[in-house]
Amino acid sequence: MDEPGESSAARLLSHPGVQRFPSSRLDLFILREFLSAERCAQLIDLIETNNRPSTIADYNGDDAFRTSSTCDLSRNYPVVDELAQALSRLSGIDLAYAEPLQGQRYEVGQEFKAHTDYFEPDSADFEKYCKVPGQRTWTFMIYLNDVEAGGATRFKVIDKMIQPETGKLIGWNNRRADGSCNAATLHHAMKVRKGRKYVITQWYRERPWG
Numbered sequence: 441m442d443e444p445g446e447s448s449a450a451r452l453l454s455h456p457g458v459q460r461f462p463s464s465r466l467d468l469f470i471l472r473e474f475l476s477a478e479r480c481a482q483l484i485d486l487i488e489t490n491n492r493p494s495t496i497a498d499y500n501g502d503d504a505f506r507t508s509s510t511c512d513l514s515r516n517y518p519v520v521d522e523l524a525q526a527l528s529r530l531s532g533i534d535l536a537y538a539e540p541l542q543g544q545r546y547e548v549g550q551e552f553k554a555h556t557d558y559f560e561p562d563s564a565d566f567e568k569y570c571k572v573p574g575q576r577t578w579t580f581m582i583y584l585n586d587v588e589a590g591g592a593t594r595f596k597v598i599d600k601m602i603q604p605e606t607g608k609l610i611g612w613n614n615r616r617a618d619g620s621c622n623a624a625t626l627h628h629a630m631k632v633r634k635g636r637k638y639v640i641t642q643w644y645r646e647r648p649w650g
């Protein structure tokens with residue numbers, strides 16, 4: 441039985457089509473066609489109608505660090521609720537441990553430079569963002585469209601580039617087996633060169649979101 445807030449390789453690999461990236465440093469999984477093109481189009485419409493400039497925790501003085509737009513996706517929309525539930529079934533993580541889903545839109549030239557999704561345990565923001573729900577455990581991200589050029593997600597430490605593709609899901613464990621933060625999860629949402637890129641992200645926590 442997995443800990444609450446935790447998925448596992450066994451759980452993910454029991455789902456047809458899930459592939460594991462071979463690495464001893466990082467648990468990273470890929471599932472193509474997780475979402476249909478129709479669902480992706482509906483979610484893109486939602487992101488287009490309601491978005492704001494993206495922000496980062498642990499501000500590092502670089503205003504160009506994350507230049508995309510973010511959309512908070514309410515589960516009051518049936519298409520969002522259905523997605524949150526499908527992710528919970530896939531990951532095996534109870535929805536109580538899920539942050540609200542977020543959409544991101546990148547226009548030409550926009551990116552999210554190399555970062556990790558966990559909060560630095562000794563940072564000022566750790567207390568603010570993790571006091572109640574705890575650390576981020578797993579990340580699942582779905583690409584909603586094929587990008588004409590650019591926009592890959594590059595995992596620098598393990599030297600893996602993942603190309604956006606309509607409906608493709610990737611997921612990884614932000615921590616090692618002993619619970620420590622895994623710096624090999626460092627990833628860079630590279631600049632879009634042509635077209636737009638849309639993704640949806642689900643982060644899970646150690647404790648219920650509240």
Ligand SMILES: O=C(O)CCC(=O)C(=O)O
Pocket residue numbers: 544552557581591592593627628629630639641
């Ligand atoms: O857009 C991507 O490829 C990655 C997004 C990401 O890393 C994030 O939102 O934390």
Ligand SMILES: [Fe+2]
Pocket residue numbers: 555556557627
């Ligand atoms: Fe990220």
